Amino acid sequence: MKLLSLNLGRATPVDYTDQPEGVTGIDKRPVSGPVAVSAPGVKGTGGSGLAGDAVCDLRHHGGDHQAVYAYAREDLDAWAARLERPLPSGAFGENLTTEGVDVSGAKIGERWRVGPDLLLEVTSGRIPCRTFQGHLGERGWVKRFTQEGAPGAYLRVLEPGEIRAGDAVEVVHRPDHEVTVAFQFRAVTTSRELLPRLLAAGDALHPEARRSAREYVEKYGS
Numbered sequence: 001m002k003l004l005s006l007n008l009g010r011a012t013p014v015d016y017t018d019q020p021e022g023v024t025g026i027d028k029r030p031v032s033g034p035v036a037v038s039a040p041g042v043k044g045t046g047g048s049g050l051a052g053d054a055v056c057d058l059r060h061h062g063g064d065h066q067a068v069y070a071y072a073r074e075d076l077d078a079w080a081a082r083l084e085r086p087l088p089s090g091a092f093g094e095n096l097t098t099e100g101v102d103v104s105g106a107k108i109g110e111r112w113r114v115g116p117d118l119l120l121e122v123t124s125g126r127i128p129c130r131t132f133q134g135h136l137g138e139r140g141w142v143k144r145f146t147q148e149g150a151p152g153a154y155l156r157v158l159e160p161g162e163i164r165a166g167d168a169v170e171v172v173h174r175p176d177h178e179v180t181v182a183f184q185f186r187a188v189t190t191s192r193e194l195l196p197r198l199l200a201a202g203d204a205l206h207p208e209a210r211r212s213a214r215e216y217v218e219k220y221g222s
Helices: 073-082 130-136 141-148 181-188 190-202 207-220
Strands: 003-009 029-031 036-037 066-070 096-099 112-114 117-125 153-159 162-163 170-175
Touching: 066 073, 073 096, 117 181, 117 190, 130 141, 162 190, 181 190, 181 207, 190 207
Parallel strands: 066 096
Antiparallel strands: 003 029, 003 096, 036 162, 066 153, 112 117, 112 170, 117 153
């Protein structure tokens, strides 16, 4: 398992985002590194966890629980075949393009050592948005991506460090519960009856997903 590509974005003006300044950093491009990775701060003020990476819409992106976004090269290749177009690493706006890692099958609270120092913890799946659809230029992309159910993973930084393309990725902790990234994604999108089961992931779960689960339980029971 390894970090196949390390990808950073810069703020770029586009006509497909509702971000007030009309810019986005979703177009990530590979860099060799090293890149310092650290906790960026709370959502709304903190952006990307990667130095030099732009997160422009702080309403919905960035912050400690979405400090790093990872997507599997294997899933990119599957999409490239379906869409009949090349998808270079970084095409989905991911910071880490992995090889040999079941990213959407990772469990909430799973911990990854990337390189010698960086320790990350899986918090949630990525929710597709209008900017993602505009960036790819695929009609109906939000619905199609949601139905596929392979969202890739957001991670928070437990121990900062520098990383480079080619670094090893090691799963150093895998929790004993059923809540994978794909399961969490289904629960907050297409199968909300699963929401109560997200609470088994505990404090590692993204606070917004945990709040949705608790509100569902209060309204409908477990």
